[in-house]
Amino acid sequence: MKDAVVVGGGIAGLTAAWRLRDLDTILLESEPCVGGRIRSFERDGHWVSVGAHMFPGRGSFLWELLDELRLERARIHGSLLGIAYRRKIVTGGHAETFPFRLPLSPAARISFVRAGLRIRRDAARYTELARRAEGETESDVRRRLLGFLDDRTWAEYVGPVHPQVEAIFRATANRLTAEPDEVAAGCMVALFAHVWSTGGVELGFNLRNGPSSLPSELARRLGEQVVTGAQVVEVAREAGSVRVRYLRRGREEEVSARCAIVATPAPVARRIVLDLPAETAAALDAIVYGPFVVAGILTDATTAWDDVYSVLTVDSSFNMLFNHSDAGGALMVYGGAGRARRLLAMSDDEIASTVTADLHELYPEAHVREVIVQRWENAIPFAAPGRARVQAALERGVDDTVFFAGDYVGEWTHMESAALTAAEAAAAVRARVDAPLAVS
């Protein structure tokens, strides 16, 4: 019997397996390669990403992991604070100046300033709540943050605003794969706090060789402890251990272990773990995901966006544009929530021509050479009102035998939360494995 089985080879599963590499463990990943929602390719000397790309800074868990693996970071130089509206691209400067620099009507400017003052105040409150007091655990902070403005949607919180401002907030909510009437107010305030870099750890870094170099390096070092093309169909608890059934190369295989870390998205965890307690099943069911349609775009280099890294695109088919290389060359755009649902109804060619046309509205000089389309039906788990109530059940796992890890277990659903919750699950497994076996 193995010490642990890890299900899922995204950053959560790989982090868990890495932390337990001295034990007898195996990681089972259904896809032919690891990485999950971190996905980038090499093209003509550029990396093109269609998944996660911005890494947190010093003091974060991932910073330490990158150091340990000796992976080279690249600081993001361009502005992270851009908004494009009615063909005008406003970047850099203080967020407070945006209502006056964007082409808004006078009434919209007033509406934007009013809402902005309130968001600013609550983003500062969020930042205060994010500070860990002495003796507190990550889990304590997480639960406090999840409870912040968790009783209402963003639309209810912000109330009626001018339609031009509503369009800006909708594009912002789409970044979380949500619409304003779906996402909890606290989750949106957290996004503003992160973007303004007043809260949490700043997402200010790329990896020199592209985001996928992180999962690839972890898998390389873990060697035979990682098995790809292994789709787990069942995790059954029996007599203080787990039996995991999976399909590989058309055959059914089975492995037993003392514990399992299930590091798949929540709906998969809900489906494959048998006999879940009602509270755990309800907690997994409460996790809401929205879609992204992403396009990785290769262009001929231009200096047009040299000083820009990310732009909120308010009136395009996509709501975000990212510039992944200093001199142009590799861009990424995505549409979330309703925008994604409209794009999902199209063929890849239609998506490519739609986003290219919208890109030309913003940057007429862009010469597009290739568009790589990626559909993420379950892209990001965003917090809907009431999300805080299920946190304890997610963190508890089941019977000290099955533990859950992944971005959805965290408060801020990004790579950092995925890795942190995996490290916590790995610590729980280690405590269990180190404990003497119960003798009946």
Ligand SMILES: Cc1cc2nc3c(=O)[nH]c(=O)nc-3n(C[C@H](O)[C@H](O)[C@H](O)COP(=O)(O)OP(=O)(O)OC[C@H]3O[C@@H](n4cnc5c(N)ncnc54)[C@H](O)[C@@H]3O)c2cc1C
């Ligand atoms: C377009 C996009 C942009 C993003 N940008 C950022 C960003 O800039 N910064 C950031 O921090 N985060 C970003 N994110 C979020 C980030 O990608 C995720 O939070 C993080 O990668 C989640 O990691 P995970 O390991 O929890 O889940 P996943 O990456 O989803 O990993 C789960 C793994 O489980 C596997 N699996 C599923 N079912 C089974 C099964 N039955 N058996 C075996 N294996 C299975 C999957 O194939 C997958 O590999 C972005 C996400 C998207 C989609």
